[in-house]
Amino acid sequence: MKISDFLSRTETLVNVRAADKEELLRQLAKPAAAKLQLSEDDIVAELLKREGLGSTGMGNGVAIPHARFPALKKPFGVMARLKRPIDFEAIDGQPVDLVFLLLLPTAAEGEQLGALACVARKLRSPADLTKLRGTKNAPDFYGALTA
Numbered sequence: 001m002k003i004s005d006f007l008s009r010t011e012t013l014v015n016v017r018a019a020d021k022e023e024l025l026r027q028l029a030k031p032a033a034a035k036l037q038l039s040e041d042d043i044v045a046e047l048l049k050r051e052g053l054g055s056t057g058m059g060n061g062v063a064i065p066h067a068r069f070p071a072l073k074k075p076f077g078v079m080a081r082l083k084r085p086i087d088f089e090a091i092d093g094q095p096v097d098l099v100f101l102l103l104l105p106t107a108a109e110g111e112q113l114g115a116l117a118c119v120a121r122k123l124r125s126p127a128d129l130t131k132l133r134g135t136k137n138a139p140d141f142y143g144a145l146t147a
Contacts, residue, residue, distance in 0.1 A: 001114040003122060004146045006102075007077035011035070012142040014135070016080040021088050022048065025065060028078045028101040036076060036103070038069065043103065057090025062123045066102040066116065075115035076103045079145060081132065098123060098132060 011031055018024035025047045026040070033040035046067035050056065057063040078101040085095030100119050122128055122145065135141040 001118050002146070003077070003118055006075035006115055007079055007100075007142075007145070009139065009142045011076075011078040012138050012145065013078070013080040014138050014141050015083045017083045018086055020086060021051070024080075024082070024086060024099060025051075025101070028065075028080055028099065032076060032078050032101065032103055036069075036072065038071060038103075043067065043069075047101070051089075055089035055091065057088035057092075057096050058120065058123070059090055059092035059094065060124075060126075060129060061085060061090075061094055061097045062129070063088045063090065063096045063099045064102060064116065064119055064123065065099065066104060068104045068106045070106045072103060072105040074105060077101060077115075077119070079141075081135075081141060098129065 016027060018027055026044050029040045029043035033043055047065050050067050056065045080099045082097045085097040088096035090096055102115060102119060131144040135144050
């Protein structure tokens with residue numbers, strides 16, 4: 001599985017501004033809701049429920065908030081680079097500036113794990129993080145993410 005299997009150029013955002021985690025999740029849920037014909041409020045509620053189990057901030061300024069939805073047939077992503085880092089209650093206590101929102105089907109366990117693992121591998125690499133943070137625009141950001 002590749003990131004480009006579940007992330008398109010139109011769902012790759014740069015210079016996103018958010019004051020806090022909930023506001024950010026709401027902003028990222030908006031394009032997902034429109035594309036998937038799901039309720040934005042339902043997406044945010046599921047993401048916040050997952051965050052309640054433990055932050056999806058994995059350290060090094062990265063978070064991978066995710067939730068499962070019965071209506072989905074395949075994984076769907078929205079990737080954002082923030083204008084200014086925000087507190088995400090990450091495991092290392094550092095603020096987050098790279099966020100990959102991942103919505104997953106409820107049924108396909110292997111596909112879910114594959115999508116999460118694919119994103120986590122990419123966003124764990126210091127070289128890839130440097131490239132992502134150094135891009136100038138959304139097309140370059142998408143290119144660095146899917147390379």
